[in-house]
Structures are given as C-alpha cells and as structure tokens.
Amino acid sequence: MLTKKSKKIVVAMSGGVDSSVAAALLKEQGYQITGVTMKLWDGPDLPRKGVRHGCYGPGEAEDIEDARKVARILGIPFHVFNLKEEYKTEVLDYFRLEYLSGRTPNPCVRCNRSLKFGALVSRIEQSGIEFDYLATGHYARKEYDKINRRYLLKKARDLTKDQSYFIALLSQEQLGRAIFPIGDYTKAEVRGLATDFGLVVAKKAESQDFIAGGYSSLLPETAPGPILDMAGNVLGEHQRISDYTIGQRRGLGISSQDPLFVIDIAPERNAIIVGRKEELYRDELSVSGLNWVAIDTLLEPLEVEARLRHRHQEADAEVSPLNEDKVHVKFREPQMAITPGQTVVFYGGDVVIGAGTIEKKGGETWLK
DSSP, rough: OOOOEEEEEEOOOOHHHHHHHHEEEEEEEEEEEEEEEOOOOOOOOOOOOTOOOOOOTTTTTHHHHHHHHHHHHOOOEEEEEHHHHHHIIIIIIHHHHHTTTTTTOOOOHIIIIIIIIHHHHHHHHHHOOOOSSEOOSEEEEEEETTTTTTEEEEOOSSTTTTOOGGGTTOOOHHHHHHETTTSSOHHHHHHHHHHHHHHHTOOOOOOOOTTTSSSSGGGOOOOOOOEOOTOOEEEEESSOOGOTTOOOOOOOOOOOOOEEEEEEEEEETTTTEOOOGGEEEEEEEEEEEEEESSSSSSOOEEEEEESSSSTSSSSSEEEEETTEEEEEEEOOOEEEEOOOTTTEEEEEEEEEEEEEEEOOOOOSSSOO
16 A cells, blocks of 8 residues: 555556556546656567557557657656667567477566566666656556565456466565556446546557567577377478467368377477377476465465466466475366466465466376
8 A cells, every 4th residue: 555655656658548547547646657668669660550559569659659648648757768678688588589498488477577577667766766666557456465574466356357467476576666556447447537537548459469460570480390299200390399389279281180289399309299189188287487476485285276378267276395496286177288488377366376487297208
C-alpha cells in the first residue's frame, strides 16, 4: 500500500490502453507521475497504421507517440529511454541461443525481469528522476505478507487477462517497488476508464506478443537435418531446428497416416523427433533458475497448481527440492507438451508461490 511519503511514481507506458489507464488512475489519486517508455527497436521506424504492433517491431515509433500523447493529456512529464543494446543482450541474444539449444524461450518473462524492472529502473535512476515506485499496466495484484515479511504476487481480478505468469520471476526487491494499478479491473472496465479519461488510445487494439508478424526473422540459421520417428527412422528433412517447438503439428512437411507432433528436439544431432499425440504426455519435469515469491525457499515437498504456459490450465502437482537451484515436479495427471525453456509458475490458489524454467522432461531420453 502506498504511504503519504511515497508520492513519486514512474509509469512504464507502452502506448497501449492498459499502461495509459494505469497512469491516469495514479494521477487522479494525487500522485506525482512521470511517464517513461523504452525504445527497443533496432531498425527503421516505419508507420504501421491499423496494424497490431508487437513489443519489438517497426511500429514502435507510433506506439511511443501514442504514449507521448497520453502523457500530454494527463499533464505529466514523459521520457524515452534507449535500451536497444540491453534488449539485444538480455532478450534477443537469449532468444536465439535458446532455440539453438533445442529449447523454446519465453522472451516476455525475460524482458519483464531484466529490462522493464531491471535495466529501465537503473536507467531512470541514473537520469536523476526521483521516484518511489514503478507502475505498469500488468493485470496482476500485489500484497504484503506481514507475517512472513514478503511481497506477494497474485492473479488479477480478471482471470481472462491475468498476467501474473509473465512477472513471476520478479525478485522481492523488484516487487517491492512495483505497482499494478489495473489489477483489480476487468479489461472492459479499463477500456471504459480510458474513454472517461479522454485518452486517445481508448479503442486501440492490443499488441501482439513479442514481435508483430511473427519472429521467424529473429531465429538463428542452422543447417538442414533429419526428422525422425521415435524409432530413429528418417521421415523427412527440416531446414532449421529453430522452426520447431514441442507439441507442434502443423508445418512438419511430412506425410503420415496418423497425425504427428514434435515430441523432442535434439540439437546434438540436429534432429527433430516426431510421434503420436499420446507420446507427448509426461507427468514429471525438472525446473531450474528458481525464483520464490511467497516463500523464502523450498525445504520439503509442497502441493501446488502448476502452469506450464501462459494459456495452460493449471494442474495439481507436487514440487520437491533437488538442490539449491533445482526442483522436481510430479503431476497428478500427465500433461501435454512439456517444453524445455518455457517458464513454469507454481500457484497456491491465486498466489504465486514461485517460478522457474523447465529444464527437461521426465522419463527416458529419446534415441539413446
């Protein structure tokens, strides 16, 4: 909860309706607001009117201008910070390396932790702007647990828009300075507020995830290789392993009597392994790169609801410590397409207990 002494708030404004309303709400409540935007795109700034934008893409100039217009309407200072180099290092290079390793990365989770709540905060501090909190337009809620003295991250009131998954790797320090003004609103209510505040982005379409138009241009080039079945038989040839992800069905370029799915990616053999849908299911996995939110650390097995992807329906599981930075997850029921590189978030009801990165699937190793 904000105190009377905590009056200065910086709002990360993307030029979209959610962060714009976040800024408007805080301004209405009497806080000293400053709007900031990250400049990430490292290419020509091409106007793309009427086209849904991504976080990274040629429509960035238009989004920055929209954020500037909102700041002008609200009467608040506005600053643009060039974080192209940091974005390349922390997000784009990571994105490419993960695909080369046969994993499927989650650039949005990485960007929130390393860029928005990391490099951006540092750059704002270096600029001399005084602020107590950083507010964003995420659909999530934050509380302080006085008993355990920890900041809690909770799901948004509007579960259809909940974004707690994407910020589950924020540290306690980052959560401590974070504010999510629209976490108790539905998307419809937010659009209504945008209209009431007279914001020019009230009817603006939502942005695409990561980059508009797909991100095949960002994928690393690799040599063609075999597409194998579970027995090691060659069924076809792929052009690059980075075009594939676990669970993929379309675009395999091979014919089969039964539908085939990507079961595994073997970068050491430059191979894609395919199989039947039932072969996609696993009931265990290992998780590394852990970030505990509701607890300090995991000392004994804990019952949780685990979400394997943003759109995945949480499933009952038991998470058990393996070592300081790795846990084992055992699901009550097998789950489809457990994908190395993706973020798994552990919930207890609407509270985020912790999160980490899927390291490998449980069970046998393919094609020994």
